Amino acid sequence: MGTQAPTNNYEEEWISYSTIAWGASAEKGVQKDVDYGYKAKSDAGKVFNFLTALGDVAFAYAGHNVVLEIQATIPSTPEKPSKGPMWRGVIVAYIVVALCYFPVAFIGYWVFGNKVEDNILVSLEKPTWLIAMANMFVVIHVIGSYQIYAMPVFDMIETVLVKKLNFRPSFMLRFITRNIYVAFTMFVGMTFPFFGGLLGFFGGFAFAPTTYFLPCIMWLAIYKPKKFSLSWWTNWICIVLGLLLMTLAPIGGLRQIILSAKGYKFYS
Known part of the structure; x- marks a missing residue:
């Protein structure tokens, strides 16, 4: 149970700074020169940005192998297997993630349009004290969660x-x-420090396999469902989509990193 209590605290920090982000954005109001069109001007740029966005979503909703270690700490018996409370915990966790991400995404885009930065706190600029508080919550969250996620x-x-x-x-x-x-x-x-590009790249390259199709492959290998049954089709669809995500998202992310690096000076 030692890994579960800290996780709850980190979710509180997560909710805190995401609430500051969308709350301050809503208070700031829609900007005068807001533009809701595509950020890229060329068709190729639009496609690559779409691929990067897929990687960002994959990163945001990816699972982590530390979950297995958390489940290992939960008492489990044949009568009361640990998968029951673990499943409920996963559902709650993804609801919390959605409550954090969706308001930031919708309100941030509504206020700043396509000029919103990868880190919305950069777009806010003011009030300084509130942004500093949000960044403090980020630091607290990262210091603690890093210890958990790095354990494997x-x-x-x-x-x-x-x-x-x-x-x-x-x-x-x-x-x-x-x-x-x-x-x-x-x-x-x-x-x-190419936040958006790195999220897209690692979301597709690192997290898509472990979250979206490798579990399906293992499930098919272990349970061997009847061919062309609903579960068989569902898992194979997830496998195909996961492979496409793993292949395409890093391309968009890598392109974004290259574009960001063109005008970047190290440690400037």
């Missing part, structure tokens, strides 16, 4: 070091490897 990576790295490279498990090993990983991710984040 830490476990994988330490397993390889101990079992494959014969390192002795110790506090110092964990301390060094985890700090190196954190420093590396911080370096990448500071060096390539």
